[in-house]
Amino acid sequence: MRKKKGTLRRLRYTILFIFFILLVFYGIRHQVVGGGPAGSPSIHAYCPFGGLETAYLYFTSGEFLRKLYYSNFILLGAVVLLAGVTGAGFCGWICPFGAFQEWLNRLGKKVFKKTYELPKGLDRALRYMKYLVLAVILLFTYKTGKLVFEDYDPFFALFHFKFEELTVGLVILLLLIPISLFLRRAWCRYFCPLGAFLSFFNWMSRFKIIRKADTCVECGACKRVCQMAIQIEKVERVPETHCIKCLECVEVCKYESLILQTPKFLPSTRYVLPVVILILFLGTIGISMASGFWKSKAPAEVAFKIASPDEIRGWMTLRDVARIFHIPEKQLTVKFSIPEEALDMQIRKLDKYGIKEEDVRHKVKELQIQTVEARKKAPSPEDIAGWMTLEDVSVMFDIPVDVLKKRLGLKPEDSPKVQLKSFNDRYPHFPKKVREEVKKILEERKKF
Ligand code: SF4
Ligand code: SF4
Known part of the structure; x- marks a missing residue:
């Protein structure tokens, strides 16, 4: 034994x-x-x-x-x-x-x-x-x-x-x-x-x-x-x-x-x-x-070949996203209310701006839908509704949020992410005011 x-x-x-x-x-x-x-x-x-x-x-x-x-x-x-x-x-x-x-x-x-x-x-x-x-x-x-x-x-x-x-x-x-x-x-x-x-x-x-x-x-x-x-x-x-x-x-x-x-x-x-x-x-x-066959990650030309916003990954930057989905970079900075330098940060590091990977996927989808809609019909100021945010208006008419805030008499600290109607207590009929102001801006654009 x-x-x-x-x-x-x-x-x-x-x-x-x-x-x-x-x-x-x-x-x-x-x-x-x-x-x-x-x-x-x-x-x-x-x-x-x-x-x-x-x-x-x-x-x-x-x-x-x-x-x-x-x-x-x-x-x-x-x-x-x-x-x-x-x-x-x-x-x-x-x-x-x-x-x-x-x-x-x-x-x-x-x-x-x-x-x-x-x-x-x-x-x-x-x-x-x-x-x-x-x-x-x-x-x-x-x-x-x-x-x-x-x-x-x-x-x-x-x-x-x-x-x-x-x-x-x-x-x-x-x-x-x-x-x-x-x-x-x-x-x-x-x-x-x-x-x-x-x-x-x-x-x-x-x-x-x-x-x-x-x-x-x-x-x-x-x-x-x-x-x-x-x-x-x-x-x-x-x-x-x-x-x-x-x-x-x-x-x-x-x-x-x-x-x-x-x-x-x-x-x-x-x-x-x-x-x-x-x-x-x-x-x-x-x-x-x-022999050089061991490769554990795809090269850039393969990694960036994505077709859907669902495939956006945390290691990408918003500049990558703009390039892949043909979105103007400016539109992304407006949409996310971030400074331009944040475009070069990895998405997973955008926490300090309150942005998560999922938000980016979601907003890029929104932008894609808006682009398709916009192609069907140019937006009219009359389309502006009380449930929209200042950011939505900014994207719809390509007007920077800061310009809108200034023209509408809002304070810099006012959030562009809240619904327009939430400003009604300070400015009665605020959505109507936004429609009129946007009309004026578009008229001014035509003149130049
Ligand atoms: S898994 Fe196989 S080798 Fe391991 S104890 Fe069981 S019979 Fe033995
Ligand atoms: S039952 Fe398993 S452990 Fe016990 S004598 Fe037989 S082979 Fe060895």
């Missing part, structure tokens, strides 16, 4: 911790520096599943889904290679989201001294759920040409480090945290679309875990440490579909009844598995970097 050791687990947790910290670093850096061609890539660029999501668009049009680029294909290639050679070694030794759940579960075990399992039938049925998740995501992504899973993705919610918006992904993450305290790797077992995809390649693996029935006493220790809750003590060979090759079971078995079968040309020690995993994963990335 062999004494229980923890060397392999320590090694695995160290490797997982390094990859976890790396993603935390990339996530925070993106928030601090911002995205875009001059910034830091979003966490999406480091997700192997992104390669699968963008595959259809890339092979049909040569384009990528926004926020995804060549790095996603390279990572997808690396994990598929890993799956074919080692089984789901990526899930057990590299995936930071798997590690996150596993550590929570260890914490739960320490605090509550117990882990729970779902009834066998339910567990078996739920394991197929991830294939449905995979199919639904790919179907909708390929149909819409958008990263639809983003808002539902707990991995993204965790590593994107932007927690102020309550997305479905964040809700799933918040549910997953208490669940993981009691249930082992619930996301990996039941919902992970990447895990589902990799299971199509795991069967090719040359690393197998074999149980020697003649020495096994069916103590169940292996099953208790297995994060994928596999009934190891009942099988001759651990099924590749669910196993993440963490080797916890191999290490815990005091009777040495579980052995890792390695390919013949490799040494038959369990330590060879992490070495192969790291060589294949880091080697693929290293070779792609050395």
Whole structure:
């Protein structure tokens, strides 16, 4: 009987911790520096599943889904290679989201001294759920040409480090945290679309875990440490579909009844598995970097190619927005009541003017509608209504807000964002006064 050791687990947790910290670093850096061609890539660029999501668009049009680029294909290639050679070694030794759940579960075990399992039938049925998740995501992504899973993705919610918006992904993450305290790797077992995809390649693996029935006493220790809750003590060979090759079971078995079968040309020690995993994963990335194929963000000409205000991003400036949507810069400074120098600031930094990304998208849409309307019919001062603001009037007739304020006898501190009728208590029939003043200004313009 062999004494229980923890060397392999320590090694695995160290490797997982390094990859976890790396993603935390990339996530925070993106928030601090911002995205875009001059910034830091979003966490999406480091997700192997992104390669699968963008595959259809890339092979049909040569384009990528926004926020995804060549790095996603390279990572997808690396994990598929890993799956074919080692089984789901990526899930057990590299995936930071798997590690996150596993550590929570260890914490739960320490605090509550117990882990729970779902009834066998339910567990078996739920394991197929991830294939449905995979199919639904790919179907909708390929149909819409958008990263639809983003808002539902707990991995993204965790590593994107932007927690102020309550997305479905964040809700799933918040549910997953208490669940993981009691249930082992619930996301990996039941919902992970990447895990589902990799299971199509795991069967090719040359690393197998074999149980020697003649020495096994069916103590169940292996099953208790297995994060994928596999009934190891009942099988001759651990099924590749669910196993993440963490080797916890191999290490815990005091009777040495579980052995890792390695390919013949490799040494038959369990330590060879992490070495192969790291060589294949880091080697693929290293070779792609050395050969110049590793690109994790789109160049400017691609990043600025947007068609809808919904695609405006925080790393863009209002000057970029003006150029992309053919809006006069002056119109934007009036619309947002900002000084001209603010046009060169990233939108995400316009907080000090009370402007958020969402406001910019909304107002650009408004301006687009107004432009279309204006093309149909030139506005008349008679169209001015009490519910409009001074800013609206300014945009409609291209008259600076300051000029309007002066002509209407308003004070500089009067807000141009409030409805015209709200000035009625100071100036009776204020909207009528605005109509008359605008008429005069237009007449004066005609004379010059
Ligand atoms: S394989 Fe080892 S740990 Fe698992 S049941 Fe048999 S003796 Fe126990
Ligand atoms: S069967 Fe063993 S190697 Fe596979 S997931 Fe369970 S504990 Fe890890």
